Amino acid sequence: MSANEVKHAGLNLGDTDEVTHEQAGEGIFGFWVFLMSDAIVFALLFATYGVMLPGTAGGPTPASEYDMKSAFIETLLLLTSSFTFGLASIAMKHELGRVRLQFWLGITLLLGLAFLGFELHDFASMFSDGAYGSRSGYLSSFFGLVPLHGLHVFFGSLWIVVMMVQVSWFGLDARVKINLLRLGLFWHFLDIVWVGIFSVVYLQGLI
Amino acid sequence: MIVHAHDFFTLLGKIDLHSFAFVRAWRDPSLNQVIAAGAASMVVIGAIALVLLITWLKKWRYLWDEWLTSLDHKKIGIMYIVLAFVMLSRALIEAVLMRTQQAMAVNTPGIVSPDHFAELFSTHGSIMIFFVAMPLLTGLINFVMPQQIGARDVSFPLLNSVSLWLTGAGAGLMMASLVIGKFSTGGWSGYPPFTELTYNAGVGPDYWIWAVTLSSLGSTLTGLNFAVTIYKKRAPGMHLMRLPLFCWTALCTSILMIFAMPPLTVATAMLALDRYLGFHFFTNGMGGNMMNYANLFWLFGHPEVYILILPAFGVYSEVVSAFSSKRLYGYTSLVLATMAIAVLSFTVWLHHFFTMGQNADINGFFGIATMTIGIPTGVKIYDWIWTMFRGEVRFTVPMLYSIAFMMTFVLGGMSGILLAMPPADYLVHNTLFLVAHFHNMLIPGMLYGMIAGYTYWFPKAFGFRLHEGWGKAAFVCWVVGFYLAFMPLYALGLAGVARRTHELFDPAFRPWLIVAEVGGLILLTGLALLFVQLYVSIRDRENNRVPVGDPWDGRGLEWANAAPAPEYNFALIPQVHSRDTFAWRKEHDCAYDPPDEYRDIEMPRNSMSGVIIGVCGGLAGFGLVWHIWWLAALPVLGVIATVIARSFARDVHYTIPAAKVAAEHGEWLRLIRETRPVDRFQETSPANRGLAARVP
Structure with a gap:
């Protein structure tokens, strides 16, 4: 077995930690499969949104509800957090010191929380317009999709906190490393889903 | 602080005295309510009796340590199958009750009320799919597949246990609905807007939603676990094209679970949002779109059919090959056919609602796609027949089920081809013809396969064979009962009888309904005989022991270890040289060679x-x-707390020292030397101790 063998898609640990690399293949592949199953959930919710878009029942419409500036800021926050998670992954892979790893994880966490803050603010201002999920089929499909992504970001943030505690508790043992790889995939996956939400959901507001 | 009675009831949500089946029967002692209370008391008395029995036998500690918290894939598999048989008993009794109702209710109201009848067909369908068929196949794959690929466990043993318990939780909700409250009246598919709050304000649809959601989450995780196991944990040399066919079907089923269970979760979650938060996904008006539900549900529902049937195809492939003492005919074509069915299963969901109003071209496309599935399925039937051709066929119980399957399933396939034509479908849509069709697919296609698999691998799980005679008696009941119960439904369906009908008005239907009722009773007898068989086999187990572990002259690796298999399955991970690798080794006289050295084995701790x-x-x-x-x-x-706490656990494995492995393996090898091999004519006699004689 060569250390350079790619054992799974995404960041591999082969050239810095061969032992963990050997163990990672199965666990990371399994997590990829989970993400693909989760992607089906989002795909169906996107499809449902597309189908139900005309069903506004005389109520609020995308044009009247979406705050493009806010959605753009959220996009920037989440994309930047993916980048900072990437830096955290590099710090983990090359063992550049725990402080640096924790720093980048912390920045990612803050960006994630800031994203959630903006998103909740968006929802609150929609609610103040009477745009609840119970108002129309269109708003049901919106509140079925976008908050589910937000819930994922929330659990991702909780996961980051758990991993920061584990890094200081265990150091970088094999399980911590593998879980950080998984968390990284999860975080980037949420980024991709958000790109879909921005393009398919929010850009409709400009039409 | 003073707690008012009102606050107390707030603490209990919508529960009040009238929620309990017993109270309802007390206040209104009609036959309908007494039947409901009788069912509820069966649940309560059964649960109390079970608790008392375990306490009396002082087995709680044993049960907890050896079973409930075990991460051993074999034990998890067995627990799934136990759950399935418990639920099968309930759902089959419900079926007989429905048959009785229809046989009696010609121009009279019969024995149960319309609502109660609707609950019966809803629980019967939901239980049979989610809590009988799914646990049966999940249990069987769990038990067999890791042993067939030469692995010691699945990839994620803890996740396996989580899946089991999520399924168990769903089954628990189904049972609770008998005692407290009422179940959904919306059928196993739970179509809105009927199941929306407007038309169904009670708790029934909520029971359905959460029971199904829990089990579908469990199944998604199971699919993930099995697929990763097959991709990543095969023994060295076990190339994909050397996999036993059961593993191929397990792989396809797992892939289907990964991609087909999420639509169900999405559909039930949306229905829940509608019911709990007043959303408008599937409501009438306000922008709701119930057709989207039909699409989402059957985007799950159709692949689900193949999730159910493919593992049974795998069992038939193993059984027909073993009991014909022949290599499986057309292995490659069987693999391709399995894969083709898995892919095509995603392209046909619309045939469940040809009548929903899309245009003829769309219906035409899905009709043709549906008929296409008949091709790979036909390939399989021919392959099994060719496997038997000039083989040394023994009519053991699993083989009998396989042959009955081939004949009966083809009939069901023919009625399926009829239904695949949209114009024909319009005529029999929602009639008993459809009910006859899918029972004709699922009973021979799924249940016979699972019973065959249960009989075939039982000795591997417990170390002794099941009684042949009682097994054959049960087989006769399952086959005769099936024909009597469902062939009349084809006739009734063609005569226009709608499915899910509580009362009929044409006396000409009565003879058919009575025949179907008799068939239902014979099927119930078949189940009872399976329990008798189990009892007799346990009682006489000393006569039927097969400690060497290869009672059927098997061909796959699962037969290459002792029966029951040690917790680590293989003393040394085997090296695979060919397809049917254990048969190859027996031919080359190296099946029971001691390994050069033993190593420490790491296994997951209970959790x-x-x-x-x-x-x-x-x-x-x-x-x-x-x-x-x-x-x-x-x-x-x-x-959430459990998941986080578990992520801090580090001491999750234990080591079995090489010396212990060597001692156990040595003991087994010694047993083999002392055991007299048997030929295939003595297969079902007490002389069979699990060592097959070399065929010259």
Whole structure:
């Protein structure tokens, strides 16, 4: 077995930690499969949104509800957090010191929380317009999709906190490393889903 | 602080005295309510009796340590199958009750009320799919597949336990619905807007939603686990094209689970949002779109059919090959056919609602796609027949089921081809013809396969064979009962009898209904005989022991270890040289060679995380059903806390020292030297100790 063998898609640990690399293949592949199953959930919710878009029942419409500036800021926050998670992954892979790893994880966490803050603010201002999920089929499909992504970001943030505690508790043992790889995939996956939400959901507001 | 009675009832959500089946029967002692209370008391008495029995036998500690918290794939598999048989008993009794109702209710109301009848067909369908068929196949794959690929466990043993307990939690909700409240009247598919709050304000649809959601989450995780196991944990040399066919079908089923269970979860979650938060996904008006539900549900529902049937195809492939003493005919074509069915299964969901109003071209496309599935399935039937051709066929119980399957399944396939034509479908849509068709697919296609698999691998699990005679008696009941119960439904369906009908008005239907009723009773007898067979086999187990582990002259690796297999399955991970590798080794006289050296073996420790997550899931579901918000929220926090706490656990494996492995393996090898091999004519006699004689 060569250390350079790619054992799974995404960041591999082969050239810095061969032992963990050997163990990672199965666990990371399994997590990829989970993400693909989760992607089906989002795909169906996107499809449902597309189908139900005309069903506004005389109520609020995308044009009247979406705050493009806010959605753009959220996009920037989440994309930047993916980048900072990437830096955290590099710090983990090359063992550049725990402080640096924790720093980048912390920045990612803050960006994630800031994203959630903006998103909740968006929802609150929609609610103040009477745009609840119970108002129309269109708003049901919106509140079925976008908050589910937000819930994922929330659990991702909780996961980051758990991993920061584990890094200081265990150091970088094999399980911590593998879980950080998984968390990284999860975080980037949420980024991709958000790109879909921005393009398919929010850009409709400009039409 | 003073707690008012009012606050107390707030704590219990929507539950009041009238929720209990017993209270309803007390206040209104009609036959209908007494039947409901009788069913509820069976659940309560059964649960109390089980608890007392375990306490009396002082087996709680044993049960907890050896079974409930076990991460051993074999034990998890067995627990799935036990769950399935318990639920099968309930759902089959419900079926007989429905047949009785219809046989009696020609121009009279019969024995149960229309609502009660609707509950019966809803629970019967939901249980048979989610809590009988799924646990049966999941259990069988769990038990067999890792042993067939030469692995010591699945890829994620704890996740396996979580899946089991989520399924168990769903089954628990189904049972609770008999005692407290009422179940859905919306059928197993739960179509809105009928299941929306407007038309169904009670707890029934909520029971359905959460029971199904829990089990579908469990199945998604199971699919993930099995697929990764087959991709990543095969023994060295076990190339994909050397996999036993059962593993191929397990792989395809797992892939289908990964991609087809999410649509169900999405559909039930949306229905829940409609019912709990007043959303408008599937409501009439306000922008709701119930057709989207039909699409989502059958995007799951159709692949589900193949999730159910493919593992049974795998069992038939193993059984026909073993009991014909022949290599499987057309292995490659069987693999390709399995894969083709898996892919095509995603392209036909619309045939479940040809009548929903899309244009003829769309119906035409899905009709043709549906008929296409008949091709790979036909290939398989021919392959099995060619496997038997000039083989040394023995008519053992699993083989009998396989042959009955081939004949009966083809009939069901023919009626399926009829239904695949949209114009014909319009005529028999929603009639008993459809009910006859899918029972004709699922009973021979699924249940016969599972019973065959259960009989075939039982000796591997417990170390002794099942009684042949009682098995054959049960087989006769399952086959005769099936024909009597369902062939009349074809006739009735063609005569226009709608499915799910509580009362009929044409006396000409009565003879057919009575024949179907008799068939239902014979099927119930078949189940009873399976329990008798189990009892007799346990009683006479000393006569039927097969400790060497190869009672059927098997061909795959699962027969290459002792029966029952040690917890680590293989003393040394085997090296695979060919397809049917164990048969190859027996031909080359190297099946029972001692390995050069033994090594320490690492196995996963027991964990109670799966139990906690499952119990929390069940409680949260119950809280949601009854709007007991604290009971809905606390267990969810419990699940999160359990997952986090578990992620801090580091001591999750234990080591079995090489010396112990060597001693156990040496003992087994010694047993083999002392055992007299038997030829195939003595297969079902007490002389069979699990060592097959070399065929010259």
